[in-house]
Amino acid sequence: MQKLIKNGSLVDDQWVLIKQASDAGILQALPGRDLIVPHRFWKFFQDDIANYWGQVTIWLDSDERVTDIREPLESFPLIGLNFPVFSDGRSYTNARELRENLGYQGEIRALGDVLRDQLYYMHRCGFDAYSLRHDQDPDECLQAFDDFATGYQASIDQPQPLFRRR
Amino acid sequence: MYRYDQYDHQMLSDRVAQFRGQTRRYLEGRLSDAEFLPLRLQNGLYIQRLAPMMRIAVPYGLLSSRQLRKLAFIADHFDKGYGHLTTRQNIQFNWPALEEVPDILEHLAEVEMHAIQTSGNCIRNTTTDQFAGCAVDEIEDSRPYCEIIRQWSTFHPEFAYLPRKFKIAVCGTREDQAATQVHDIGIYIVRNEQGETGFRILAGGGLGRTPIVGHEMAGFVEKKHLLTFLEAILRVYNREGRRDNKYKARIKILVKETGPEAFRDKVHAEWEKIKDGAMTLTDAEIERCRSFFTAPPYRELPETSPELEQALASDLLFASWYQQNVRPHQRSGYAIATLSLKETGIAPGDISAEQMNFVADLADLYSFGEMRISHQQNLVFTDVEKGQLYALWKQLSTQSLGTPNLGLLTDLICCPGGDFCALANAKSIPIAESIQRQFSDQALLQDIGELAINISGCMNACGHHHVGNIGILGVDKKGEEFYQVSLGGSAGNRTSLGAIMGPAFAQEEIPAVIEKIVAVYREHRDPGEAFIETYDRIGMTPFKERVYAKAD
């Protein structure tokens, strides 16, 4: 099972991630489970989702933009942001925009190539849940959030930049 | 000079610990090569042709004697006894062992130095005029703003995985010494009609495969908005810069493909959202950073010095160094002296541990214990009393540091090239040396006057060959090393990119080619005209005809 860090500890995951789906049949295959589906799937199968009796929320790939989400953000208890490869930095910007410009309060979950050495930056950009790549050591990952005692910039976890605090 | 407080120190020691852990996991096989790559790059570590290469940050080129002694220690203990000054005002070591890098970083941290973000796809060391704070044509000292940018860009969580590397330069003088227009972001300190200083900001300049001069994003940004404006540019770039092709990933390509106007609109739209946010600079912070760059305890001195006048009259070699390597200073009775690291036979920018210790002692004696690295790969003492210049020069001459060639043809800018760099098409250091040997006559050099030759071993253009008056680029022709020559580049206020002359030359042809180019200039020049001005007036043709003329 995928290991999930949420709010600083290892937790069980209630959500099932649908990486790819092209027809609504998938909803029948997983009756009642809580699903994270691609944003495109969500837009296309609105009616099927409305009739589904589990929770459904969305994830975005790194080439999609959070500013293109037309639905009210409160309708999503969590939004997943994917890292197709860890060196693709676009989801950092998406996370910051969600928190800072769009005021999103729900869970922002890092998906995909989520590795120990990027967790600190993700955390500062507004992620609060991390679905670790299968080979990552969860205890080592938990330490990553303490790599640095503080940072220079304003960030989601520290809204005041250091120059306003020192 | 900026001094670390407990926060800066803490961040640095956290960084060393972090990289120690990463290196350990890599050596234990728990991090793949691909995963370790950006981590080591962002700590300045390349794997090169012969050994790892480590690049140490010298923020905006400013260095204290204490720091230089530490670099000498590192050169002696972890390397082969020398280092190399780069065109980004940093210093590189060519032979450290991977396992020892965390120890090197720990040593550096003791003197408030590091290798953070000296390579990799992130915001690199911010560069500026090597005479900042002393130049006579200065609008405002650029160093406090460089420091503000350094802190903002260090471990910026959103911009650690950009599409490609990102370089920022700041220019605070009227005469641009920082090649500002060919940076990803170029910042000019300017004065508006009300007499306030602020920033004119360009984006999308760069060298490399597709050399482009930057486009104006804003004509005047108030000081307090500096960081939010930069953040807006970076955010658009991080989101939209190409990631499918590394040769098209720099911001210059994005600006070009989007169109400079449309790109500017996007930046301003982004800026509107964050302007006046928490990253808006406070007066207190600007003052705090300025307080680190105050004038040293200058003495009250008359403008002229009898000792200097006497030495100039009696020692011709000194007079020639003075004329070439000494520049005027804002302060009465002081001068700026450049220590040339371009003696013939030594790779441009190379400095031995012995020289480092020697220079550190001289800096303590003659220049308040501080110096600068210039992007032309020389060292600068910015605050020398005129009356002590002669004594300084005599000392420099004993250690191959008194070559009187600043700005002259032999003051070549040259990348490490095929001798060290894994990416090179061709060697560059031997080319530099062959040109220096060809032009060994000081009187001739001074007659030729200002002429910038820049040499890069490949398209990556670390030697900035596009902006050399004469640019030399190593190319690969069916497995053999050849050199393409261009003319007419320049990096100052009128930045221009050189035009390629024609077919490339073999290594042994280069000195003669340069000689012919120089001869055409000397025949055609008007009195007092520099090479680049003559070129602008007469164009490529006369040069081309001479260089490619068939032998009779």
Ligand code: SF4
């Ligand atoms: S220009 Fe090319 S050869 Fe020279 S240092 Fe840069 S990458 Fe290496």
